[in-house]
Amino acid sequence: MNTALSQWRQTLRSHAEFAAWHAANGAVLDDQWRPTIALQAALRDAKASASVPGYCWPCRAPSQFLYDLQYSNGRDVNWRERLVCTRCGLNNRLRLTVQVIEAEGLRGRGYLTEHVTPLARLLLERFPGLVTSEYLGPDHAPGQVSRQGIRHEDLCHLSLAGGSVDFVVSCDVLEHIPDYPAALCELARVLVPGGLALITVPFLPHAADNLVRARLEGGRVVHLLEPEYHGDPVGAREGVLCYYHFGWQLLGDLRRAGFADAWLDLYWSADYANLGGPQVFVMARR
Ligand SMILES: [Zn+2]
Structure with a gap:
């Protein structure tokens, strides 16, 4: 990585590659973490908020x-979920998602695994014809459109035809699917050869294997760790259960699901206010 830049991207393909890269660049990463500590110190109590200036990629404006x-956790800022732009309302990882989509030059027919979110609204404006959906529950058929005009899809049983989309974007969804390898197979199936999947999930770059938080046994949820719920844009007040924090095994799972290549892109930028630790994007080419 070019440490002279106030932003960088690093592509890595395995846990071993990550370990070597991290060992070689630990001092730089520590340096880049230091301003984040200062920002955190500006929060005087649990109810305080503060802001930092930068350039918003989605807004194309300062x-x-x-x-x-x-x-x-009540002490450390969740940098991935915060750094919310006061103009577009997108947080750190979502602003970077828009940047990655546009910087990768994704074109043609796309599928986004969400619909009722600010990210979906923004991408629908920029990608006419983008297919968007939500999971509305087991009483809906794949592809069925609700009275509210929301298309239902189950990532393990998509209604989209094989080879029908050029790119897929899935933001923090897979960790809620117990049989996520089935969902990866479906994402590979609906992509054209050469098509790109852009996936974000809770990812533990130091972990080879997934951290399994819960699993299904005979249709019942068994919690292996303290249950963790994430916000659900279409429903359940308590949120949706998180089954996994992913490790590098996800890349092998993607290859087994039919992707020709899978890798991780790490991003950090002071200019674009992508602060905290590097943000992780899982990428896979069909
Ligand atoms: Zn913005």
């Missing part, structure tokens, strides 16, 4: 990025 202790 902006301020709010941070506080929401979605945190």
Whole structure:
């Protein structure tokens, strides 16, 4: 990585590659973490918020990025979920998702595994014809459109035809699917050869294997760790259960699901206010 830049991207393909890269660049990563500590110190109490200036890629304009202790352990800012742009309302990882989509030059027919979110609204404006969906529950048929105009899809049984889309974007969905390898097979199936999947999930770059938080046994949920619920844009007040924090085994799972290549892109940028630790994007080419 070019450490002279106030932003960088690093592509890595295995846990071993990550370990070597991390060992070689630990001092730089520590340096880049230091301003984040100073930003965190600006929060005087649990209810405080503060902001940092930068350039918002989705807004294509300078902006301020709010941070506080929401979605945190009560002490450390959740940098991935905060740094919310005061103009477009997108947080760190979602602003970067838009940037990656546009910087990768994704074109043609796309499928986004969400619909009722600010990210979906923004991408629908920029990608006419983008297919968007939500999971509305087991009483809906794949592809069925609800009275509210929301298309239902189950990632393990998509209604999309094989080879019908050029790219797929899935943001923090797979960790809620017990049989996520089935979902990966479906994403590979609906992509054209050469098509790209862009996936974000809770990812533990130091872990070879997934951290399994819960699993299904005979249709019943068995919790192996303290249950963790994430916000559900279409329903359940308590949120949706998180089954996994992923490790590098996800890349092998993607290859087994039919992707020709799978890799991780790590991003960090002071200019674009992508602060905290590097943000992780899982990429796979059909
Ligand atoms: Zn913005």
